[in-house]
Amino acid sequence: xxxxxxxxxxxxxxxxxxxxxxxxxxxxxxxxxxxxxxxxxxxxxxxxxxxxxxxxxxxxxxxxxxxxxxxxxxxxxxxxxxxxxxxxxxxxxxxxxxxxxxxxxxxxxxxxxxxxxxxxxxxxxxxxxxxxxxxxxxxxxxxxxxxxxxxxxxxxxxxxxxxxxxxxxxxxxxxxxxxxxxxxxxxxxxxxxxxxxxxxxxxxxxxxxxxxxxxxxxxxxxxxxxxxxxxxx
Numbered sequence: 661x662x663x664x665x666x667x668x669x670x671x672x673x674x675x676x677x678x679x680x681x682x683x684x685x686x687x688x689x690x691x692x693x694x695x696x697x698x699x700x701x702x703x704x705x706x707x708x709x710x711x712x713x714x715x716x717x718x719x720x721x722x723x724x725x726x727x728x729x730x731x732x733x734x735x736x737x738x739x740x741x742x743x744x745x746x747x748x749x750x751x752x753x754x755x756x757x758x759x760x761x762x763x764x765x766x767x768x769x770x771x772x773x774x775x776x777x778x779x780x781x782x783x784x785x786x787x788x789x790x791x792x793x794x795x796x797x798x799x800x801x802x803x804x805x806x807x808x809x810x811x812x813x814x815x816x817x818x819x820x821x822x823x824x825x826x827x828x829x830x831x832x833x834x835x836x837x838x839x840x841x842x843x844x845x846x847x848x849x850x851x852x853x854x855x856x857x858x859x860x861x862x863x864x865x866x867x868x869x870x871x872x873x874x875x876x877x878x879x880x881x882x883x884x885x886x887x888x889x890x891x892x893x
Contacts, residue, residue: 664813665809666794667813669810671819673791674822676787678780678783678829680710680787681779684783685775685776687702688703688775688776691706702770703775706766706779707762707766710762721878722754722755722876724742724872724876725742725862725875728741729750729861730748735866758882761887762882762883765883765889769889774893777833777834781834781889782882785850785851786879786882789858790874791814791818791819792859793855793858794810794813794814794874798811798863798869800869801870801873805870806870806871807869811868823848830847831845834893843889843893847888848885850888851885854881855877858873858880
């Protein structure tokens with residue numbers, strides 16, 4: 661793998677979100693078919709499928725990034741904390757928090773009859789953070805690791821095109837309900853905003869991005885997208 665391949669992978673990341681979301685949507689549909697009144701169970705299964713298909717890597721990145729920021733130490737110490745294999749209290753709270761939000765928001769979407777659409781939109785929008793987090797203006801925080809292969813590999817225009825495609829797809833899934841159209845658009849735009857905010861924080865604290873920061877951004881964007889949909893549909 662080189663930086664050219666890494667950049668292409670980041671641009672195509674939303675496609676992976678479609679695949680993961682599609683599988684999770686299928687599981688939710690089957691769960692509702694077998695047990696129509698068990699909305700919470702369907703939501704839990706859907707969230708577990710998303711985490712499982714991602715290999716838990718993004719949750720691990722969220723935990724590492726949270727522990728690093730929570731330590732309030734210098735840049736080198738925070739980078740060292742992120743490379744350690746253990747997990748601290750901030751990491752535990754971050755993982756539990758996002759999973760609870762995922763389940764609660766997805767349950768509300770399912771109860772509103774917007775379950776499979778919500779999980780498909782949210783997983784795709786959350787992966788849209790990757791091209792935005794790897795814009796040419798975002799450097800790698802360290803000279804080794806995943807960040808060196810993908811940081812600074814995506815032109816802003818390309819990231820914008822990816823966002824436009826994801827936005828159009830999200831609107832197509834929710835057409836023609838006005839409220840759902842607005843919610844879907846807000847979910848996609850919030851995912852982009854999450855990427856911008858997280859990469860800015862990473863640059864301030866770490867000097868750039870890392871693989872853990874990319875994973876953390878995905879895991880932060882997913883519950884925000886689901887919550888937005890839950891509150892608007």
